[in-house]
Amino acid sequence: MPLRPLRFTSAAVGLAALATALTALQPAHAAADRIRLGSTADVARASWNGPAFTMNGAGGIVTASMARAVDDIRGGTGSLDVVVLAGSSPTSGSRTPECDAVIGLAGVNSCTTWTLTTANDGNRGQVNTDVRNAEFVYFAGGDQCRYAGWKGTALEASVESVVAKGGGSGGGSAGHHINSPIVYDACDGSVTSAEALANPYDRYISFTTGMFEWANYGAVVNDSHFVTRDRMGRTMAFLARAVKDGLAPGGAAWGVGVEEGGGSLFLDRDGKATQYGQDAYVVLADHQPERAVARKPLTYTNFKIWRLTPGSTFDFKNRPTCGYYLRSVTNGVPDRNLYSGTPVTDCGSQGAVR
Template identity: 30%
Template sequence: MSSNAFLHAIVRLGQRVAGAAAIALASGLATTPVLADPIFEVAKPVPLYSYFAVGNVNAVVTAPASRPTPSFVLMGGGPDVDVAFRWLIQRAGITPGTGGRFVVIRATGTDAYNPYIFYSDESLSTSATIANEWVGGASLGLSSVETLVIPSVKAANSAAVNAIVAKANVVWIAGGDQSHYIRFWKGTALEQTLKALMQKNVPIGGTSAGLAVLGQFDYSALYRSATSELSMLDPYYKDITFDPSPLSLSGGFIAPPALESLILDSHFDSRDRMGRFVTFLSRIVAPVSTPGGTLGCSGGVLPAASSGSKTVRGIGIGVETALLVQGQGEGRPVTATRVTNPTTTSESAVYFVRPSVPPTKCAPRTPLSIANVEVRKLADSNTVFNLTDWTGVPVYRYVDVNTGQLLPTDWY
């Protein structure tokens, strides 16, 4: 295997999703005629942020600065889906000759996305013939791919950081830890810059943790990652944290209007996340008084129903899977299609989940009970799903949580 091929294999194994930048240490040794002094390690100053670029960041860009309708890529983690990145470039109005800036933002990690998106193959060519596991952005018209590692509130408020992001024709939020995005980026100049780009319908995408922060409601994972088993046994246990907190119909991090009423989750099938996802959705269901008592969850803000756009809904996305979401214009629905890589070995499915009725039992330190949760499954790339009306594929099955147990267990 060539050195470039080896490096790219490492990237595909997860360097783009996680990874931490190392801090270099300088060592010095002083001696006396009798005894050696201890070795002192002096840490170099840690930069406020890190910036990496490939291509020509000073190129004149004639691609449009705004688009008529919004575009989002919702990716479920694992191997990146090459065609989804090409779709973002196309939706940005970038073509050969226009130039365009693709900006990756993350709180930890490396610049590993830059060569993957910009080049066409392991030889780092810009050929119009694009190999599998490469995006070929330069051949499609990109003039640069730029990565910003933004690890603090101070960095997210940096004028230099925001100047780079503000010029983006496409923004990608990498994987990692979504709690960093909520802790470091929410309420900062960076959030306002991202919202300004969304107002111009600049295409935005995210994978794994980057996906998690694209809904109206976000699972913020401020502590450990919640498991399905513990979530269903106690829907208020400490690892279930949301943004906004407390739950509200406003105030969430970026909260794209095209993804209204949604919460999103990744690695859905490989990590058996249906149980925790039903719990997340249940927590968003507002309390309802009935002759038999109160249903729903304390602190919930939306109704459970089998129709209507302003109801509790969620999308769970499998690994190596991307949902391409696009607006169709004023008064028309937001639609979505699913894509994956031709070499995928997983089913690469998307699950559209909606509680049709409120939970009958939802209280702290009490097992959850909720019935008739609709699950729609999309596992092909030909069907168009209507996110506004929640139509396009029929109900695949109904799942229940009965005193903390998910039924059926083979929901996938």
């Protein structure tokens, strides 16, 4: 039906003028921004030795795991190019904090930071050229919902091409989240453990699937800032949802929670992970929840939990069946001591977690 014509009073005109003025003061989406450090020319090389991945509990680069990724991908010789993808610029300090840390590492030819603020930025030609010419892509901390918005764009395929040629991918905080095949995208808001356990279908819980599916890392939900922000409970709820809703193939879902303060899970081309800096936790939900319904607290018996201390390893290609401790959630209340426990099984010569 046609719209009725508007009638403006002097007060309405004044309010409209005020609204226009306020709108002018609101920050608009910034244009895509590119800053390159190091060589202006990309490395040309026929083959690479990866893939390799870094999964960090906070947004910044962890030097030890990043240096290992660079060395693994280049096979100890030559140099490579890195691209950092960010959804917003830092509010203070350097505009390229990740590249500042990367460019000084042995074997790094260049590091380019792209700040992309809209989903359509994923289709920008120069962005995709830079990514495809790189050997490692690092997703900065920030907002994983913005990264999830690049699903289906050219940028998704470009990042996948880097891994496929033997390069690597990684990220911290939000960048850690986006590198799992089941992404808690936080597009509707961030959920706490208490909220998620009280209602595993809380409106703040939403997932993106079908984006990055890295070899040996299937059926995983990543989480970050894990112990400091007490996120074990919400990871348990995520896993129960993944199993209940069929998001994880095979009826089992795995959580990988990495602590901040220098925590980084490094994953090599054979699926073996090594923990750096701070602890990480691998959590397995291998059966249907006793109760996971909307507006009801979660009940789930016997999550299997592996605690990875710095220097320990975990085989994601041949996932262990030993070395875990058990914790349950009953009517939304988790067992005590979620972050430590005595393994209920002895791995013996399996050596699942060393």
